[in-house]
Amino acid sequence: MKFFLDTANLAQIKEANDFGVLDGVTTNPSLMAKEGIKGQEAVFSHYKTICEIVKNGDISAEVVSTDFDGIVAEGKKLAAIHPNIVVKVPMIKDGVKAMKWFSDNGIRTNCTLVFSAGQAILAAKAGAKYVSPFIGRIDDSGWDGTQLIEQISRIYTIQGFETEILAASIRNPLHIIKCAEMGADVCTCPLDSILGLLKHPLTDIGLAKFLEDAKKFS
Numbered sequence: 001m002k003f004f005l006d007t008a009n010l011a012q013i014k015e016a017n018d019f020g021v022l023d024g025v026t027t028n029p030s031l032m033a034k035e036g037i038k039g040q041e042a043v044f045s046h047y048k049t050i051c052e053i054v055k056n057g058d059i060s061a062e063v064v065s066t067d068f069d070g071i072v073a074e075g076k077k078l079a080a081i082h083p084n085i086v087v088k089v090p091m092i093k094d095g096v097k098a099m100k101w102f103s104d105n106g107i108r109t110n111c112t113l114v115f116s117a118g119q120a121i122l123a124a125k126a127g128a129k130y131v132s133p134f135i136g137r138i139d140d141s142g143w144d145g146t147q148l149i150e151q152i153s154r155i156y157t158i159q160g161f162e163t164e165i166l167a168a169s170i171r172n173p174l175h176i177i178k179c180a181e182m183g184a185d186v187c188t189c190p191l192d193s194i195l196g197l198l199k200h201p202l203t204d205i206g207l208a209k210f211l212e213d214a215k216k217f218s
Contacts, residue, residue: 001180004057004188006168008035008046012191013053019194024057025050026110026132026168026188028088029064044081051082060110060130062088071098079107086110086129091119096126103127110166120152124161130186135179136169145169146178153183173197 002023005016008031016022027050032038037046047061061081063074071094075087079102087102088110089095099109103126110130111123115138123131133152135145152165167179170189173196179187 001184002186003194004186006188006190008032008037010049013050016191016194017053022054022057024059025054026060028062047081047085051084057084058086059084060086060088066092066094068094068097071095072101075102075107088112091123096122099126099128117151117155121155124156124163128163130164130166132166132168134169135167135175136171146182149179149184150182
């Protein structure tokens with residue numbers, strides 16, 4: 001399973017990249033605004049910088065248009081920033097139509113705001129490179145979001161769809177583990193969730209014991 005970082009924070013992206021486990025980055029307008037990035041020129045420049053940091057990883061850049069012509073026009077501009085850009089398109093009627101256009105014209109897409117298997121099927125039929133089920137938000141509504149990952153994975157396997165399942169809205173390290181169990185191809189999450197996988201009390205106890213015993217030979 002690939003690890004993507006869900007952020008526009010350059011320091012966190014560099015840290016994850018140096019950690020050696022980063023495969024890509026996902027962003028959205030809210031994450032850009034959080035970093036104080038405003039205006040198309042500044043946003044595009046920021047995307048290019050991210051691509052230069054994560055040299056071999058896909059970088060999802062989200063459109064803000066909701067009509068077909070607007071999505072296509074905006075997506076073409078985003079895709080032109082760097083070869084690693086994947087255009088992030090919402091799961092709406094014109095979004096599906098635009099994803100098919102992008103697929104037919106060699107532009108990769110990430111279908112975002114997916115909350116059902118039916119939506120995931122439409123994204124795959126439209127040729128999306130990635131489909132992004134928001135499992136944390138599903139959990140917030142009282143359901144288990146990881147079950148959707150399992151359902152989509154089963155359908156994609158049976159039907160032979162090549163779209164990759166990108167588990168999004170990850171809240172904690174357990175979400176990452178469950179998504180891996182359920183068949184997600186990619187997990188996008190905050191840096192804290194990835195670093196949380198390092199933690200286990202027995203590791204800390206064992207290391208402390210090893211270091212204490214090592215002093216006896218010095």
